[in-house]
Amino acid sequence: MKCKRIIITLLIITILFTLTGCDKDEANNISETFETNTTSVKEYEPEYGGQLVLPLTVLKTLNPLISENLSYYYFSKLIFEGLFELDQNFDIKNQLAEDYIIRDDGTISIKLKENVLWHDGEKLTAEDVAFTINTIKYANNDSTYKKMWDAAMGNYYSSNINRIIDVYVIDDYNLDIKFDINFSNSLETLIFPIIPKHRFVVDIENKNSYIKALMEDDYTPIGTGPYRFSNYDKYKSIRLEYFQDYREGRPYIDKIIGKILEDDELALTAFEAGQIDLTIALGVDWEKFDQNNRVRILEFVSQNYDFLGFNFSKSIFNNEQGHKLRKAMAYGIDRQAIIQKVFLGHATQTDLPIHPNSWLISDEANAYGYNLSKAREEINELGWKDINGDGFYEDENGKEITLRLITNSYNPLRLKTADMIVEDLNKMGIHVIKDYPENIPDNLTEEMVDNQWEHLNNRIIRGDYDIVLLGWSISPTPELSFAFHSSQIKSGTNIIRYNNQAMDEALLEAFGAVNKDRKLKAYEKLQSVITEELPYVSLFFKNKALLIDKKIMGDVDPTFHNIYRNIEKWYIPKEFQEEVVDKK
Numbered sequence: 001m002k003c004k005r006i007i008i009t010l011l012i013i014t015i016l017f018t019l020t021g022c023d024k025d026e027a028n029n030i031s032e033t034f035e036t037n038t039t040s041v042k043e044y045e046p047e048y049g050g051q052l053v054l055p056l057t058v059l060k061t062l063n064p065l066i067s068e069n070l071s072y073y074y075f076s077k078l079i080f081e082g083l084f085e086l087d088q089n090f091d092i093k094n095q096l097a098e099d100y101i102i103r104d105d106g107t108i109s110i111k112l113k114e115n116v117l118w119h120d121g122e123k124l125t126a127e128d129v130a131f132t133i134n135t136i137k138y139a140n141n142d143s144t145y146k147k148m149w150d151a152a153m154g155n156y157y158s159s160n161i162n163r164i165i166d167v168y169v170i171d172d173y174n175l176d177i178k179f180d181i182n183f184s185n186s187l188e189t190l191i192f193p194i195i196p197k198h199r200f201v202v203d204i205e206n207k208n209s210y211i212k213a214l215m216e217d218d219y220t221p222i223g224t225g226p227y228r229f230s231n232y233d234k235y236k237s238i239r240l241e242y243f244q245d246y247r248e249g250r251p252y253i254d255k256i257i258g259k260i261l262e263d264d265e266l267a268l269t270a271f272e273a274g275q276i277d278l279t280i281a282l283g284v285d286w287e288k289f290d291q292n293n294r295v296r297i298l299e300f301v302s303q304n305y306d307f308l309g310f311n312f313s314k315s316i317f318n319n320e321q322g323h324k325l326r327k328a329m330a331y332g333i334d335r336q337a338i339i340q341k342v343f344l345g346h347a348t349q350t351d352l353p354i355h356p357n358s359w360l361i362s363d364e365a366n367a368y369g370y371n372l373s374k375a376r377e378e379i380n381e382l383g384w385k386d387i388n389g390d391g392f393y394e395d396e397n398g399k400e401i402t403l404r405l406i407t408n409s410y411n412p413l414r415l416k417t418a419d420m421i422v423e424d425l426n427k428m429g430i431h432v433i434k435d436y437p438e439n440i441p442d443n444l445t446e447e448m449v450d451n452q453w454e455h456l457n458n459r460i461i462r463g464d465y466d467i468v469l470l471g472w473s474i475s476p477t478p479e480l481s482f483a484f485h486s487s488q489i490k491s492g493t494n495i496i497r498y499n500n501q502a503m504d505e506a507l508l509e510a511f512g513a514v515n516k517d518r519k520l521k522a523y524e525k526l527q528s529v530i531t532e533e534l535p536y537v538s539l540f541f542k543n544k545a546l547l548i549d550k551k552i553m554g555d556v557d558p559t560f561h562n563i564y565r566n567i568e569k570w571y572i573p574k575e576f577q578e579e580v581v582d583k584k
Contacts, residue, residue, distance in 0.1 A: 044553060049254050050572035052552065053276045054564075055267035056258040061216040062232060064193040064223075065136060066143055074563050075258050078240060079119075080193035080223035083110060083129065088559060089359040090476040092187045096124065096194060096224065098173075100187075102514055106179040108186060114173050115247045118196045119228035126175040130167040131197035131205060131213070133177070137162045138210035145192045152189045152479060165189070184513045184522070188477040196222050226251040226568035236260055252554070252571035271547055278548040280563065284346045284413070286545045298546040301348050301356055302560045306417065306471040307536040308333075309496040313463050316401075324378045325430075326534040330368040332375035332428040333421055335539055342416045347540040351531050354478045356541060357559070360520060364527040368537075375428050384429075392431040404435035407469035408456050410449050412440060417539070418469050432467070460495050468495075474541075476561055480526070481507045484535055498535040551576035 059069040064076040085095040094100070099111045116124035136145045153164065168176045179186050197205070199222055200213040221229040226248070227240040238258035242251045259276050261267045271279040274294075281289070281297070289295045310317040310326060317325065330351070339347040348356050351367045383396035394400055405422055409415040418436065425432045441448065459465050472483075481488065485507050488494035506526040513519040530536075546558045554570040 044573040046252055046554065046569075046571040047574050047577075048250070048252050048571075049574065050252075050577035051255040051257065052253050052570070052572070053257045053259050055264075055270065055276050055279050056238065056260045057263055057267070058235065058260060061219055062221050062229075062238070063214065063216060063219040064221070065132075065139065065145060065195065066214055066216060068144055072258075075238070076193065076221065076223075077225065077562060077564060078227040078256060078567060079221045079225045079229060080195070081225050082192055082194060083190045084187055085191065086188075086476055086561065088557065088565075089357055090355065091359040096129075102186070106182040106186065106514070108177045108179075108190070110175050110177065112173040112175075113247065116224050117245050117247070118198075118224055119222045119243055120196070120199075121245075122196065122198055123172075124194070124196075124224055125172045126169045127172075128194055128197045129175055130169050131201065131209070132192070132194045133165065133167045134205070135195070135200075135210045135213045136192065137165070138207065139214055143214075148192070149189050151475070152185045152477070153183070182514045183511055184519045185477050185479060185511075186514070193223065227256050230255075246568070248568060251568040253567075268547075277552060278546060281545040281547050284343045284542075286346075286547065287344070289547055294550055296548050296550050296552075296556075298548060298556060298558055299346065299543050300546070300558050300560060302542050302544045303355065303473045303476070304471055304542040305350075305353055305474045306414075306469070306539040306542070307353065308421070308539065309468045309470060309536050311463055311466055311468075312497045312499065312535075314466060316403075316466070321382050323534070324382050326537060327368075328375045328378035328428070329425060329430070330375075330534055330537045331371045331378065332430070333424045333537065333539070334370045336370065338417055338420050339540055342413055342420065343540075343542065346543040346545070348543060349540050351538045352527055353472065353474055353480060353483065353530075353536065353538060354523075354527065355474060355476055358476065358478070360478065360523040362524045362527045364524075364531040367531045372428060379429065386429060391429060392426070393429045401431060403430065403432045403466040405432050405467045405469060406435045406456060406459060406465045408449075408452055409436040409438065410440055410444060410452050414469065414471075415440065421469065435465070461492065463497065470495075471542075478523075479511065480530075481511065484530070496535060500529075500533060500535070503529050503533060503535070 054075060056071045056075055057069060059067065059072045061067050062072070062076075064073075064080050067073065067076070081095050083095060083097045085093050087093045096113055096116060097110050098113045101109045103109060110129075112124065112126060112129070118124060136143070136149075139146055141147075141150075149164065164179055164181065166178045168178065170176065177190065195213060201209045226243055226246045228243045229238075230241045231239040237260055240256040240258070242254050244250060259270065261270055264280065264282060267276065267279045268282055270276045286297055289297055308329065310322070312318045312322075316322055335349050339345060339349060350356055350365050352361070352365050354361055354365070356365065379393060384393035384401070386392060387394045387398055392401070405418060407414055407418045409418060415436075415438075418434065419438075422432050422434055437452075460468060482493040484498055484500075484503050485494060486499040486504055489497050489499065506522070506529045510519070510522040510526045513522040544560065546556075546563055548556060551572050552570055553573065555566045556570060557565050559565055
């Protein structure tokens with residue numbers, strides 16, 4: 001899919017952020033109920049033991065610094081940890097770091113936890129952190145975490161990305177990480193897995209050490225997380241066992257098996273057959289699993305954000321009249337109807353390209369509800385009238401107004417969404433035509449889908465459209481200059497060609513807000529500019545669901561960037577700890 005591929009590549013990389021669970025003692029007091037049939041309910045307390053089978057898709061490497069496999073990213077978080085993590089609101093929390101100070105010159109002074117052991121029994125030190133950073137700096141610019149660093153810098157830093165960060169070891173548990181500029185997401189750039197220096201450095205740290213640490217084949221994962229690597233049967237499974245010396249206490253579940261399957265569809269089939277213990281639901285019709293007494297459904301908001309973008313190179317959008325027209329559309333599109341009819345209720349309405357769970361979200365997130373009378377008020381202020389009585393407005397000069405909507409209509413949900421938007425806009429008197437194929441071919445192939453994306457992308461680049469319905473994969477740490485800053489018109493990431501000084505200033509202020517309070521205020525200001533200016537009419541974030549066997553209990557609380565959050569506190573009652581036999 002090609003348009004993904006305008007900007008989404010950068011955004012997908014930035015979802016490689018960690019997340020953690022509850023405090024150490026919180027889960028110890030949890031009791032659960034398990035329904036064995038429709039009439040009896042039994043209570044359970046946390047117990048040790050058991051085995052969990054998780055899905056993996058086919059992967060190229062077990063190296064967490066270079067893997068681009070999302071299922072392994074989730075899985076590797078059981079093995080590896082970072083300096084920091086994100087909580088359920090995407091706020092920074094310490095993981096391997098005990099404490100930190102952000103200094104005026106942009107340096108982050110970090111004190112490490114002193115009771116952390118690698119899975120081979122060695123102690124974690126500041127040398128390990130420094131080695132990991134130097135390894136990432138040595139890697140190719142298209143490597144996973146190098147791209148993450150680049151995305152975190154937005155459009156404000158164009159020189160060699162290696163120059164933005166240096167690390168200085170003070171002693172075993174203290175280090176300074178120095179950035180050559182101050183920016184609000186500096187801590188978020190430090191969310192990457194730490195690897196053990198002693199496994200890759202023989203005598204002296206050099207490029208050969210980094211090459212070894214970046215190898216793809218025959219990689220043995222050694223981390224500091226709750227589970228340690230046991231065995232890898234290529235193309236079949238990865239086996240983990242609990243780490244007895246984990247500093248937060250022994251995980252309840254003894255063994256984890258990652259069962260390698262061809263794709264997500266086979267993972268769902270394997271879950272339905274009882275071969276794995278959880279998976280992500282596909283599509284939006286997951287209520288059917290409610291009928292299965294074995295299955296629990298946990299819904300969460302994904303990173304997938306849909307919006308309407310306007311071509312600001314067209315005069316109809318690029319003036320005060322265009323502002324009123326965009327507001328009219330924001331009021332005139334019934335997003336809740338789309339969510340209910342197209343997504344079966346499994347989406348979350350928003351007016352901002354910032355995740356609804358983010359600690360940065362403000363009250364501006366829901367400024368525009370469906371209100372047809374307000375929509376028409378905005379149109380009337382333009383001086384538009386339906387002169388010829390055809391149900392559509394003509395402009396103040398009596399000229400007929402017709403707008404074209406383009407989208408990737410070979411996506412069934414996107415097609416239904418586009419059709420409903422066109423219907424809503426036509427109903428309010430704005431004549432919008434469907435400038436996209438209205439039917440999905442019966443013989444649809446991946447090549448046909450890719451070709452449509454290519455065609456759509458080319459039209460966006462040429463500016464051959466009025467309105468576009470698209471979706472982004474949004475990072476939990478929003479850096480929105482790619483979409484709205486005027487400097488990005490030339491680069492092509494500001495696909496709508498939007499140019500507004502107040503927006504540029506708000507984006508710069510948000511980027512440079514290093515203090516947490518200043519960052520919150522700066523993002524509040526930015527959100528006010530977005531909702532007032534409406535460069536996009538935001539629609540919704542799509543929801544996803546984790547399907548999980550009910551035998552798994554504890555604080556199971558998935559997020560889109562860590563579906564295994566709190567896994568060290570999950571447990572399986574003794575009577576359900578039957579041995580799972582992997583026959584393949």
